[in-house]
Structures are given as structure tokens and as C-alpha cells.
Amino acid sequence: MQIGHFALANSLFVAPMAGVTDRPFRQLCKRLGAGYAVSEMVTSRRDLWDTLKTSRRANHEGEPGPIAVQIAGTEPQMMAEAAVYNIARGAQIIDINMGCPAKKVCNKWAGSALMQDEALALSIVEAVVAACSPHNVPVTLKMRTGWCQAHKNAASLARAFENAGVQMLAVHGRTREQGYKGEAEYDTIAAVKAAVHIPVVANGDITSPEKARAVLQATGADAIMIGRAAQGRPWIFREIAHFLATGTHLAPPLVSEVKRLLVEHLYDHYSLYDEFIGVRSARKHIGWYLRDLPGGEGFRVHMNTLQSSADQVAAVEQYLDTLNEKMDRIPVPGQATVERGHNNMTMECAT
Numbered sequence: 001m002q003i004g005h006f007a008l009a010n011s012l013f014v015a016p017m018a019g020v021t022d023r024p025f026r027q028l029c030k031r032l033g034a035g036y037a038v039s040e041m042v043t044s045r046r047d048l049w050d051t052l053k054t055s056r057r058a059n060h061e062g063e064p065g066p067i068a069v070q071i072a073g074t075e076p077q078m079m080a081e082a083a084v085y086n087i088a089r090g091a092q093i094i095d096i097n098m099g100c101p102a103k104k105v106c107n108k109w110a111g112s113a114l115m116q117d118e119a120l121a122l123s124i125v126e127a128v129v130a131a132c133s134p135h136n137v138p139v140t141l142k143m144r145t146g147w148c149q150a151h152k153n154a155a156s157l158a159r160a161f162e163n164a165g166v167q168m169l170a171v172h173g174r175t176r177e178q179g180y181k182g183e184a185e186y187d188t189i190a191a192v193k194a195a196v197h198i199p200v201v202a203n204g205d206i207t208s209p210e211k212a213r214a215v216l217q218a219t220g221a222d223a224i225m226i227g228r229a230a231q232g233r234p235w236i237f238r239e240i241a242h243f244l245a246t247g248t249h250l251a252p253p254l255v256s257e258v259k260r261l262l263v264e265h266l267y268d269h270y271s272l273y274d275e276f277i278g279v280r281s282a283r284k285h286i287g288w289y290l291r292d293l294p295g296g297e298g299f300r301v302h303m304n305t306l307q308s309s310a311d312q313v314a315a316v317e318q319y320l321d322t323l324n325e326k327m328d329r330i331p332v333p334g335q336a337t338v339e340r341g342h343n344n345m346t347m348e349c350a351t
Helices: 023-031 052-057 076-088 111-116 118-135 154-164 187-195 209-219 236-246 255-272 275-290 296-303 309-324
Strands: 012-014 036-043 068-072 093-098 139-144 168-172 200-203 223-226
Touching (some): 012 023, 023 036, 036 052, 068 076, 076 093, 076 118, 093 111, 093 118, 111 118, 111 139, 154 168, 154 187, 168 187, 187 209, 209 223, 223 236, 255 275, 255 309, 275 309
Parallel strands (some): 012 036, 012 223, 168 200
């Protein structure tokens, strides 16, 4: 898998998610098998570049490359300036956001709303490519299948974006109108793949190794991008990589390993945010890790009352130590819990 002059470790990508894919989360996913991760979207508004929120989103300290930063906005010149600004801060790949369905983004005609104005969308791409070319920085783009069911224009836009110099396209298999409701469809992604010569990445509802294989087969995509399914399950990347390579399932992670990963994630998270913000923003990550575990919902309610990082970590360690007395491994979502002493390490052949 190649983006411009960058060779990637594999074809498993972490999707950019606002409030989620900060540096600690990206680094953890890469450690656990992701070959590529894109940052949370960074605004193109110059007046917000010096805010603490933007500086945290643009923090790449110690992160293995290539460093990919997603930018969002509606003005070609502002987007070009934002690209150069982020390149100066370490970005090696610039990704253009035309996929976010959030109302606060689309109401300002950014994100997936740009797919309604094809001329403006193309102008933004041309401006960003022109700004990045002198720095030898590839430009990629993430979009949806279209604005609504009646107007799916991803394939025609893909051809225009490729001609303008975009070097990779990621397509979420829903329209802006759908948001995250309903099911993703992959025929449009297959149409985009057939329409262009650059790499195409399939995104949307990829929640298991079997689904990853099926989406790759259905779309012919060069890679897959995983978002919500990685929340609380960052090891999903190594599970998919193992399945695609062998056709068998990797054993679920040990409870003791998940304890170590989560605690390391928390300390890295606290180091990026201050105590007050860090404790509160860590709650969603803890909830995601533990939501499918026995007593996880009750623990989440208790954890949300804790006010310090030390108390959070101590509570997480105690909960997982208690769980480890009952079971060896974290259960696979949707499957029954296996108590300690039972064989839950059998590799299952793919069907």
C-alpha cells in the first residue's frame, strides 16, 4: 500500500474521528496492527490555530510516520494555508475532510456538505494540492457516497479529484443524509474504485475480520478504514490482519494484556490533556473498553463519578484484576463469556 512516496506497513487504516483519534489513540492503534492513522480534523480558520484544542489535535510528538493530518473548511485559500501550517508542524500527508456528516460542520458547508457544490469542492482540492506540491506532501481525501440517496456523486467527484492531484480516496459507504444510521453500502465504493487509478479505501460498518474480508472482496478496495469498531477494541487491527493472512481467528486478548494497554493509554491520554480535561475525556475511552464486559455498565456509572486520574486508574486496575480472577480472555463482542478454566483459545477456521 502506497500513498505518494510513502510505503505503508499494511492496508488497515484508523479513521479520523473528532474527539477520539488523538495522538495517544493513534499510537496505540498503530502498535496493535494499524498501518496508517489520520488525525482528528483540524480547522482551516487561522483565528483558531493557536487554541489549546487545535494544538492538541496537531500534536504528533513521538508518533511514527507517516503523519497524516485532516483539515476541514470551505474556502480554498484558507484550506491551502491550513495545509502549509500543518506541514510546518510535522504533517507529511494532508487529508481533506469531505466526509464528516456532523450538523455543526455541514451547516457551515464544510465536510460532506461540500459534495453538494462540486465546483467549490474541486477548487478546494486544487488549492490544497498546489500548496502541498512544493513540499512533496501527498494530498488525500475522505468523502461519502453522496449528499443523499438521490444524488450519489462519489464516482464522478473521484475522477475530478484524481485529475486534480489527489493521491488516495477514502469513501464511507453512507450518504450525508444517513449520518451513521442504517447500513453502509459498498456498491458506490466499488464504482469509485472502478472510476480511478489511485488507491481507494473502503470505510463503514467494518466490525469484524469476516466483514473486513467481505468488504475488500465486494469493493476491490486497496485498503479498509475502521472507525467506531476500534473504540475500546484497538486490537481489532491485529485480529483482522491475522484473519486476512491465515483465514483463522486470533485468540482474544488476555484480560491482563487489556489492563496493561488501557492503563498505558490512560497515562498517555493524561499527558496530552491537563488533569481536569484528561479525566473527563478519558471516561469515554474507559467506557468503550469495558462496555461488553461483565458488570461493565455498572462500573462505567461509578467511574463517571471519579474526579482524579489516580482514582480512575486505581478503579480500572481493580475492576480488571477482579475480572481476571473469573476469565482469562476478553470475550468477543456478541459471543458468550467464557469463564476461567474453559478452553477459549481455539482458532476457528474461516467459512
